[in-house]
Amino acid sequence: MADAAGTGGWGFTDDRGAALAAGRAPERVVAYVRAGAALLDLGVRPLAVYGSGHDGEALDPVKAGGLAAAGVPYLGPGRALDAARLRALGGVDLLVDVTYDGKSPYAVDEALAAESGAGLAALSVSGELSLPAIVGRFGELASALGAPPGTAGRWGDAEAAVRAAVSRADVTVLALSGAGPEQVHLARPHAWPELALLAELGVRFVDPGPGPGANWLTADWEHAVGLAPGLVLFDSRANAVPPHAVPPGARLAPWNPETPPSPAACARFLQDLAAALEDREP
Template sequence: MGWEFTDDRGITVRRTGRTGRPERVAAYVRAGAGLWDLGVRPVAVYGSGHDGDEPDRAKSGSLADVPYLGAGRTLDSSAIASVRPDLVVDVTYDGQQPYAVTEAAAERAGAPVLALAVGADTSLPRILARFAALAAALGGEPAGHEHELAETEGAVRSAVRSVVPVPPKVLALSAAGPGQVHLARPRAWPELRRLAELGVELIEPGEGGANWATTTWEQAVALAPDLVLADVRGNAAPAAELDSVPAWQALTAAATVRPWNPELPCSARAYAAFLGSVARTLEELAAKGA
């Protein structure tokens, strides 16, 4: 019996005859973490050009025991072939190219690539539905976290209503270092856009790039956020590097800071945890202002 799945680029991977569904899946770490939550264990994961020789634990999470094949230039066909994958699963931001692997490298390793969309034009419900569909096609079992996600979305709405008429302003950012900060454009990140749809007031950072506006820490302070969602991935500057920056000190003194992973696993479980954290923080802010 054959197996097939069409990805978000319109590319269909087929396995005909007796081969059946793929059993050995290698995946970009974010995609792999999502599949893990959905009942599919990857045989290996790999990073992107932002990652290093070791996996970024902010992105890999529960995949600590899964082999890591490398990232960027260190990820070649021999590394992929070493785990004998039947399939490589990646994400795509532009709907055309896999984000973290080249199809040429995967092809030389003998494995086709499926890439699911996670970019700015893709809604959070769509992302989660597509990963759930792929996991089901790969033999995964639903974990029932969709109900949990719906509950946390309701909690966000409730928390927003509790702080009306002056809702907290939320700024998402990624620290570039002591001299610069990348401020996120809410519409470019599905989870931030979802928060906005639920009533959270996300700060627009002003002119700049497509996903981020790169500016000074002083400008971040001037935006006067009540809540800062700070990038915790390994490619963001750690807080220890910012301790001597006066503007960072001013920002953290005036605002509550909570972690944000812009590359959360693509599963209802992961997003429920993130949205739940935001809801609890909004409730804390409401209690302080009462």
């Protein structure tokens, strides 16, 4: 929320419950790639972005959204950043990260913010929140950072496209992330906000089965093939490997588990999924 401190200056309370306050709205923002891509969609151009521990020295194009086209620099993995690197940018007002546990930022050390003199906001992207709630929080932050009115948008038409596709195509879906020839991580749909939304829209997901893991069931490819889905959503990020085995007759479609939480990105995801369900070009 804006002016959370009640001082007449700028304020925002993040999803860890941390209240940020400043004399004016932060202008020089550095963000985790996923958060930065969402902010860009919402009308706030980051000064630069950084990656997670899964990312290398080059920006993963699957996670980048419109960042590369907008010329936003990539600083490499967040855990490798130091205060000197941020100061070399000419100063940073705010770091924006995501959080999965509501306690800690995912991709950057909290100490970096203190060392660099920047604030740190972490917004939740966990499965405990609905996708609209997550997108709404990023919209609130973008608004607090001065995003132009009307940039939030909606994705109702894209939801309708998924419902229509479901009514025309009787397809079961399995979402997974390849880990190599011996292992595959099978997504538990309720743990992923975008997959949970698809389920609400009528998409029939295959249950990966019992076992450890709140977000994924780690299994072998034989188990995945045996689930016999009609459509496989495969993790298309650079740190995942392509499907090692494909269930007979199944179609493949890419899935980015770190889709930027913005209306525009979510609408594209839903439209692409609707096309995949009906086996047509998006």
